[in-house]
Every structure is written in C-alpha cells, then in structure tokens.
Amino acid sequence: MSNTNTDIAIIGGGIIGAAIAYYLGKAGHTVTVIDRGDVASGTSSKCDGNILAIDKDPGFDSQMSLQSQNLVKELSEELTLPFEYRNPGSILVCESEQEMEAAEKWVQLQKDAGLSFRMLDREDIHQESPYFSDHLPGGLECASDATVNPYLLTYALMEEAMNFGCQLRTHTEVTDIQHLNDGCFNINTTDGAVHTQKVVNAAGVWAREIGAMVGLEIPIYPRKGHILVSSRSQPVGERKMMEFGYLMSKFGGERQVDEETERYGVALVFEPTESQNFLIGSSREFIGFDSAVNHRVVQAIARRAIRFYPGIEDMLMIRAYTGFRPWTEDHLPIVSKVDDIPGFYVAAGHEGDGISLAAVTGKLVSEMINEKKEMIVPPEPLSLQRFQKKVTQ
Incomplete structure (x- = not known):
C-alpha cells in the first residue's frame, strides 16, 4: 500500500474525471485520479460517442453543448492521441x-x-x-454535432493530464473519506490513503455512494x-x-x-x-x-x-x-461546489450526455477551483443546491 499527497483528488477515471484532470493539470495543479477499475471502465466504455446539441433542451442546455462542441474541436488539435473526431452533423x-x-x-x-x-x-x-x-x-x-471514440478520447485526455504531472491510481477503491479539522481530506482506499486539499466526485452512477461518505445526499x-x-x-x-x-x-x-x-x-x-x-x-x-x-x-x-x-x-x-x-430528475448534470463542505466538488449526473459534456464539465470545474469570475457557462443551473432547495421547501 502507498500513501499520496496531492492538491486535488478526482474520484472517477471515466471521461468526466479525465477531462477535469486535463484542464486542472493544464492550469498547473497537482492532481491524482482514483478509480476502482481502469480508465474508462465504467459508463464511458458502455456508450456511443456523440457530441450532440440536437437532443438538448433549447436554451442553457443546448448552449452548454455548443460550448463543449467547440472545446472538443480544439482538443482534436491539441491532444497527442487521435480520438476519431468527426464533425458530420x-x-x-x-x-x-x-x-x-x-x-x-x-x-x-x-x-x-x-x-x-x-x-x-x-x-x-x-x-x-x-x-x-x-x-x-x-x-x-x-x-454542429460531432462524433468521437469515447475510449480514445478518455485515454487521450488522461495521457495529456499525466504529461502535466497527474498521478493515476487504478484498481483502487475508495472506502472512506474524512474531512479534517484543517479543511483537508483523507481519502482511504484499498491501496493506502490520499491526503488532499480538494476532492472532486466524478464517480458517475456511483457518485451518490461517494457523497454519502461525507454525509452528502446526491440525487443521482x-x-x-x-x-x-x-x-x-x-x-x-x-x-x-x-x-x-x-x-x-x-x-x-x-x-x-x-x-x-x-x-x-x-x-x-x-x-x-x-x-x-x-x-x-x-x-x-x-x-x-x-x-x-x-x-x-x-x-x-x-x-x-x-x-x-x-x-x-x-x-x-x-x-x-x-x-x-x-x-438526475431535471436531466442536467451536477457540476458544483458544495457549500457545506468547502473543498468538495461534484461533477456527475450527465445521464446520456457524459461524452457530449465532458469537455465543458472539465473546463468549468477547473474554473470553479481556480475561482474564476467569468466561467465558460453559468454554474447556477448545475448546482447541487437546486435539489437541496426542493427538499427544504
């Protein structure tokens, strides 16, 4: 077993986690990605590979998809590994x-x-x-709709993140998360502990279980x-x-x-x-x-x-x-900081749009963590608090 110190720990090595690792690594952060399986071994390997706006609600949803399409086009030119990018509509x-x-x-x-x-x-x-x-x-x-190979895009993002210094810990299951008095986190795993200042829960369909480890209800x-x-x-x-x-x-x-x-x-x-x-x-x-x-x-x-x-x-x-x-109930992902748990973020709940929205999600989480005033899309419609308000009313 080995222990790790890192600035930011991302739980989940699918396409969402890989995109977040890429944009955070590009911004100069020390990042560790933890996955209980392998890269792209969950939902990211069981889907098609579309970057779509055609099936999105007009307004915020379709605009977010358009931003992601633009980012994926940029990634097709930036990433070292090709990922079968095509733009046929x-x-x-x-x-x-x-x-x-x-x-x-x-x-x-x-x-x-x-x-x-x-x-x-x-x-x-x-x-x-x-x-x-x-x-x-x-x-x-x-x-404007495009298509990619989701396996290859995930691996291309993760490889580039590792070139930026990202550590990847696969076949490592998270068993417990402790929020410490100094505001940091200890993530206990089946292969030692990860000590980190911030945690990003990008665990997809298992995000609810990860949230429960810090007493957080995530309706995914x-x-x-x-x-x-x-x-x-x-x-x-x-x-x-x-x-x-x-x-x-x-x-x-x-x-x-x-x-x-x-x-x-x-x-x-x-x-x-x-x-x-x-x-x-x-x-x-x-x-x-x-x-x-x-x-x-x-x-x-x-x-x-x-x-x-x-x-x-x-x-x-x-x-x-x-x-x-x-x-999620309203078909939008949760891409959000958690007000009650400073340093804890959620990036999950994309339903069938994880491939479509991975790039814009990775960019947005990086901007949140870097506390940017202007973000690629407004974060409010994606906040976890939108569900918590429903519960308390």
Missing part, C-alpha cells in the same frame, strides 16, 4: 406529421438561440439514406441502457440518426408506441463508427445495477430499427451490451 427523423409539427417548433427555438438547425423534408431524408422507410415524412438536422440514480453492435455490411447511413421520439423517451413525454417499446424506453439511435460498424440503441430503464443483457429489450430495439430502416432486417448483429446513465 446529425439528424432526428420524425415518424408522423404530429412529430413534424413539434420538430418545427423545436428547430425554431434552437435557431433563435443561435444554433445551426434546419428542417428536412421527405426528399431530404431519402437523399440522406435510401434505406429509410417510405412512411417517414421528414426530420431535422443539427450541423442509474438508468440502464442497451446498445447493439452490427456489422456495416450495407451503406445504411453516414452519420448519427435518432428518431424524434427519442426526445420524448429521454424527457418523459408520451408517445404512440406499443407497450413493450414504452416499458423499456426504446427509441431508435443509429450511429456509424469509424471502424465500419453500426451502434444501434437505445433503451432506458430504472432497475438498479442489473447489467445483464435483456433479450426482450434487444428484440424491441431491433424492431424499432427495422421500422425506420426496413432493409436492415438481415443485417448481422455482432453483440449487445449494457451500461448505466447517471440520471
């Missing part, structure tokens, strides 16, 4: 005229906020892909999702596609779908990767930490994909896997 496809009407309102709100959105008609989406079903009336596009819960991997045997599409109903599935709206699709929160997400495969999702369930693949969910996702792309029925599926989105 993405589309949402509507299934009915009712969805088209809702999409027009969505596009107008996003355009008013300065984002690069436009409507697509039936001819547009068939030019996008001849495999689309003839019953689809159109959709919408966000030109695991929301399970499935992803299918298929071989790219046909040129179905060149960029990310989601059905417009994905927004309703994500934010809890009502859809006209069959009972099983509704029960498992299935909505089509279709993404080509640089390695010539397709990722097909998605589902949303609250069933704790049960990570087993449910073949009924897999079948529901496959049926949904065939409804939009009838020609892929015979496409070879390679495998299916699951992961857990760290969910």
